[in-house]
Amino acid sequence: MTKKTFEHCKPEDVQAVFTDVAAEELAAYLVLFVRPEAVGNPPCPHCGERSRFRWGLTHGQGNCTCGWPGRYYHYIGPREHRYGGYQTLLWYHPDQVQRSRS
Numbered sequence: 001m002t003k004k005t006f007e008h009c010k011p012e013d014v015q016a017v018f019t020d021v022a023a024e025e026l027a028a029y030l031v032l033f034v035r036p037e038a039v040g041n042p043p044c045p046h047c048g049e050r051s052r053f054r055w056g057l058t059h060g061q062g063n064c065t066c067g068w069p070g071r072y073y074h075y076i077g078p079r080e081h082r083y084g085g086y087q088t089l090l091w092y093h094p095d096q097v098q099r100s101r102s
């Protein structure tokens, strides 16, 4: 099985969503996530499917039906404390994900 590599998300990938966030702060935050090929409904980095995000038990976060974790509410910059924060689906980068044994 070949290991697919993913780029980290960068400010220029999502600047339409994260308005008013300082570039350095945003860049530091976005390394947690996979660069989306398009903002809005990016395919899951694990199974490649779209539109399979479901909410989890942690506010703002969830996962694909295959189990891969993602985040929809982002608390950063001017909206750090506002309900909902910035809203767009980003999948966590493989660097951030540990597979649990089952």
Ligand SMILES: [Zn+2]
Binding pocket: 044, 045, 046, 047, 048, 049, 052, 064, 065, 066, 067, 068
């Ligand atoms: Zn998936």
